[in-house]
Amino acid sequence: MATPDREQALALLHEYTKSENLIHHAKAVEATMRHFAARYGEDQDKWGIIGLVHDLDWDQFPEQHCAKTTEILQNHGWPEDYIRAVRSHAWGMFTDDKPEHRMEKVLYTIDELTGLITATALVRPSKSILDMKPKSVKKKWKEKSFAAGANRELIAAGAEILGEPLDEVIAETLTGMQAVAAEIGLAGDQEH
16 A cells, blocks of 8 residues: 555544544544644654554454554555554553654653543633643643543653653643644634
8 A cells, every 4th residue: 555645544543433532532643743743844644644543443442452453554554664653652551562763752642641631621611722721731630530541650751752841742732732623622612
């Protein structure tokens, strides 16, 4: 297969993912990956597509996370570096693929963080990320019972292997997500 495009990635996402929340998560990760790629002067399309399919198997095969995505992407002829990047986001949990490349380190770091940002937005009066500041996320970060599923240790470790301050990673992830706020259901009462 030639390099996968966003249409092919979206088709796979919709084929394997029925949960609206998981589709929103995939699009949040996609937008954040594109944002970081632009920041680093990397291939925004490639980074975004990998973000879009990173949890392809989670809805139907959570106990086979990443193994099933590997199989699906291989069956569709996806390049090995795309597959490896997807696998690396679950390093230490479902795979032994340590994030090596910058793209993999970003995906590993921001995956859980997009969930924490989403949860933070949903408890705000506006239900929006458009008027949200990074300090709101940092405040919720300290409340261990809040969005307990968002692994803060993993996010912090990811920022460290990425070599960026955690506060900056939070700010940049929020900026990336704000670009698609309406599409991921987080524009709240500010939707136009």
